[in-house]
Amino acid sequence: MTAGQSLGDLLPWARGQGVVTDGIEAAQLPGRGAGIVAKRHLRAGEAILKVPFGAVRCLDTVPNGIRDALPEKWTIHSLLALDLALNHIAKPTPWNAILPSLESLEECVPLLWPSDLQALLPGPALSLLGQQQARLRTQWDLIPEKFTALQHEDYLRMWFLINSRTFYNSTPTTETYPWEDRLALLPVADLFNHADTGCEVTFNSKRYKVTTDRAYRAGEELYISYGDHSNDFLLVEYGFILAENQWDEVCIDDAILPHLSNEHKAELGEKGLLGNYVLRSREGACRRTESAVRLRCYTAEQWVAFAEDGVEVPDAQDDVNKLLSELLQSYIATIQTVIGKLERMKIGKSAQRRLLIQRWEQIRLTIGRTIDRLQTTKT
């Protein structure tokens, strides 16, 4: 069975499990793997997919043989990954056939990249990756001893698939687990790609339902939103970035922190304003950045009035804009160096390096736009 054939077989197979679709089909989409497209004109507010709980893979469907081998409250994430790896993935079903291979995941998922390449991720992505690696390590901990035949790479693939294609599943049994671990796999619904806005997903005790958020032309792709995520988050948790993302933000700690004296850092620390400086797609520099830069342009009293009550000094605005703009200009030079290094690098696969370069180019563009805005806003 080829991936193309199995995609056509997927919806009929899912209908056999009680999944109801209306006006949609699965399709291969350039750069996004499989996805869901409109089969006919769809109106806003149409229910296009219903997945009954009977078709869902969740904590309740994990066999006792797996659950009993591990301590109580072992993560649902890990249990689902184990169930897939041990009991399902070898079966020739259309759903199994369309799941990305470890090789294709390696191209875009930083968790699977060489460490020299991981080290060149933007700060927030690197820190998310560290948390993800720690989660994976803890959730692999007892597994080799309990499931001796299971290969680490088979588990790793399933673990990432659970990470990137599950839905929030709050039931009486999952409510005692941390909310981020209340996960369930939904056939067909897991084919929706992400956009920063999209169709609505709701659930009750019987089924999940996906409803159109607007009208769609036949052939148009339908998305859902995985959340209000920045591109650094999407890259690490899902292995892609969006070209347009209203929730994107760019960390500029490396542009600001090296230019603050130890006294300034201490003052910012005291007010809880040290680090985590970001530029947002929609709003520009965040309030924390504004506070850090003003430290160098305001008197001590003026700065406290700004940090505590947001009182601005209009006469100093040009100086603030000029300083931030200079700090960002010099950071752009640093970004250029990272991009140049990646372009010359031979480590990892070219697709991995291309994706990382793309992210750094987005960051450079966002910073460049902010500089333009700062330079044209003269008081």
Ligand SMILES: C[S@@+](CC[C@H](N)C(=O)[O-])C[C@H]1O[C@@H](n2cnc3c(N)ncnc32)[C@H](O)[C@@H]1O
């Ligand atoms: C829930 S699955 C969606 C179906 C998936 N495209 C497939 O082929 O099975 C999530 C994965 O789809 C891909 N994806 C989702 N939204 C995307 C987008 N807007 N652009 C590129 N890839 C996307 C990523 O690989 C992500 O990890």
